[in-house]
Amino acid sequence: MSRIVLGVTGGVAAYKAVMLASRLRQSGHDVDVVLTPAAEAFVTPLSFAAVTGRRAYTDEDLFAPQGEIVHVELAGAADLAIVAPATADFLAKAAHGMADGLLATILLATRAKVLLAPAMESAMWAHPATRRAVAQLRADGRTVLEPAAGHLASGRSGVGRLPEPEEIAQAIARALQPRRLVGASVLVTGGPTREYIDPVRFLSNPSTGRMGLAVAEAARDAGADVTLVLGPSELAVPPGIEVVRVTAAAEMAAAVQARFASADAFIATAAVADLRPREIAPAKVKKADLLMELPLERTTDILAWAGSVRRPQQVLVGFAAETGDLAAEARRKLDQKHCDLIVGNDVGESGAGFATETNRCLFVTADGERQVGPTSKREVGEEIVAFVAHRLGRP
Numbered sequence: 001m002s003r004i005v006l007g008v009t010g011g012v013a014a015y016k017a018v019m020l021a022s023r024l025r026q027s028g029h030d031v032d033v034v035l036t037p038a039a040e041a042f043v044t045p046l047s048f049a050a051v052t053g054r055r056a057y058t059d060e061d062l063f064a065p066q067g068e069i070v071h072v073e074l075a076g077a078a079d080l081a082i083v084a085p086a087t088a089d090f091l092a093k094a095a096h097g098m099a100d101g102l103l104a105t106i107l108l109a110t111r112a113k114v115l116l117a118p119a120m121e122s123a124m125w126a127h128p129a130t131r132r133a134v135a136q137l138r139a140d141g142r143t144v145l146e147p148a149a150g151h152l153a154s155g156r157s158g159v160g161r162l163p164e165p166e167e168i169a170q171a172i173a174r175a176l177q178p179r180r181l182v183g184a185s186v187l188v189t190g191g192p193t194r195e196y197i198d199p200v201r202f203l204s205n206p207s208t209g210r211m212g213l214a215v216a217e218a219a220r221d222a223g224a225d226v227t228l229v230l231g232p233s234e235l236a237v238p239p240g241i242e243v244v245r246v247t248a249a250a251e252m253a254a255a256v257q258a259r260f261a262s263a264d265a266f267i268a269t270a271a272v273a274d275l276r277p278r279e280i281a282p283a284k285v286k287k288a289d290l291l292m293e294l295p296l297e298r299t300t301d302i303l304a305w306a307g308s309v310r311r312p313q314q315v316l317v318g319f320a321a322e323t324g325d326l327a328a329e330a331r332r333k334l335d336q337k338h339c340d341l342i343v344g345n346d347v348g349e350s351g352a353g354f355a356t357e358t359n360r361c362l363f364v365t366a367d368g369e370r371q372v373g374p375t376s377k378r379e380v381g382e383e384i385v386a387f388v389a390h391r392l393g394r395p
C-alpha cells in the first residue's frame with residue numbers, strides 16, 4: 001500500500017482527521033501525521049499515534065536535536081500528502097511557498113501529489129484572500145477539494161465544512177490510482193455551441209461544459225495529454241489541459257477534424273447544435289424585419305464524422321442526451337456512429353444532464369449496458385477514462 005503524509009492544521013474539524021487517519025490505516029496505508037502547533041490545541045499527537053500505529057510529528061521535529069532532516073525524509077518517502085483540515089491560514093501560507101513549520105516545509109519538499117481539504121467559516125472561504133490562495137494552489141498543480149455545505153462550528157450554516165472522512169479517503173484513493181493513460185493523447189469536446197442569427201442573437205442549449213471539464217480532468221490525472229475543444233463556457237479550465245475555445249458547431253468540427261488523427265481517444269461530451277441559420281446577418285436585424293420562420297441547415301455531425309474516419313485502435317466515446325427511450329437511442333447512436341461507448345443521460349430527470357453537478361448515466365457498449373451513478377460528473381469522467389484505458393490495453 002502507500003505511504004501518506006496527513007497534515008493537520010488548527011481548525012475545529014481537526015477531530016475528523018483522527019477518523020481519517022484511522023480509515024487510511026485500515027485501508028493498509030502507512031500514515032505519517034504532522035500537526036501544526038495550532039492543531040495541537042485541538043487534538044493530540046497521541047490520538048494519531050494510537051490510530052496509525054506510528055509516531056506523529058510536530059514542529060519540534062523540524063529542528064530535531066539528533067540531526068535527522070525529518071522534513072526531507074517524510075517528503076521523500078510520501079506517495080501522497082493530504083492536509084485535512086486545511087485552515088485559511090495554512091492555504092495562504094502554502095500558496096506563497098512559505099516553509100515556517102514542519103508541515104509547510106514538507107509540502108514544498110515533496111514531489112508527491114498534494115491534496116488540501118479546506119475547512120473554515122463561510123466568510124473566510126469566500127474572502128478574496130482565500131480565493132486567491134486557492135486559485136494559486138490549483139495553478140501550482142495542488143488539488144484543493146471543495147468544502148461541503150452544512151452546519152458550521154459558529155452555529156451558522158454555509159459552505160466551509162470539512163467533507164466527511166470517507167469522502168476524503170475516496171479522493172485520496174482516486175489520486176493514488178495508477179496513471180493508466182501516460183503518453184496517450186485524448187481529445188475531448190465540451191460545452192454548448194452558439195449558432196448566430198445576427199451579432200446579438202443565437203441558437204444554443206443549456207450545456208455548461210462541466211461534463212467535458214470533468215472528463216478532461218480525469219484523463220489528465222490519468223497521465224494523458226489532453227486537448228479540450230470547448231464551446232462558450234463560464235467555467236475556468238484547470239491547468240494541465242490544452243484548451244481550444246470555439247463558438248459555433250462549424251468551428252468545433254474544424255478543431256476536432258484537425259486533431260482527430262493524432263488522438264488515441266475522442267470523447268465527445270459537447271452539446272453541439274444540430275441546426276444553424278442558413279445565413280448570419282452581418283448587422284443586428286431590426287425587430288420589425290425579423291422573419292417569423294428561420295431558414296435553417298444541418299451542422300456537421302462531429303461524432304458521426306469521427307466514426308466514419310476512425311482507425312479501429314482509436315477509442316470513440318459519445319454522449320446521448322435523451323428524454324425518451326434512453327437505452328434504445330444510445331444503442332442506435334453506438335451502431336450508427338461506430339462508437340465504442342455511448343454515455344446516455346436522461347435529461348428529463350433531476351440531478352442528471354445539463355447544468356447539474358451530478359449525473360446518472362447509462363453506459364452502452366457492444367457488450368451490454370450498465371448504470372453509473374447518481375454520482376459526481378468527476379466520477380462519471382473517471383469511469384469513462386477507465387473504459388478508455390481498458391480499450392487501449394492499459395492495465
Ligand SMILES: Cc1cc2nc3c(=O)[nH]c(=O)nc-3n(C[C@H](O)[C@H](O)[C@H](O)COP(=O)(O)O)c2cc1C
Pocket residue numbers: 008009010011012013036037038039086087088089090119120121124
Ligand atoms: C476554536 C477555534 C476554531 C478555529 N477553527 C478554524 C477553522 O475551522 N478554520 C480555519 O481556517 N481557522 C480556524 N481557526 C483559526 C486558526 O486556528 C488560526 O488561524 C491558526 O493560526 C491556524 O494555524 P495553522 O494554519 O498553522 O494550523 C480557529 C481558531 C479557534 C480558536
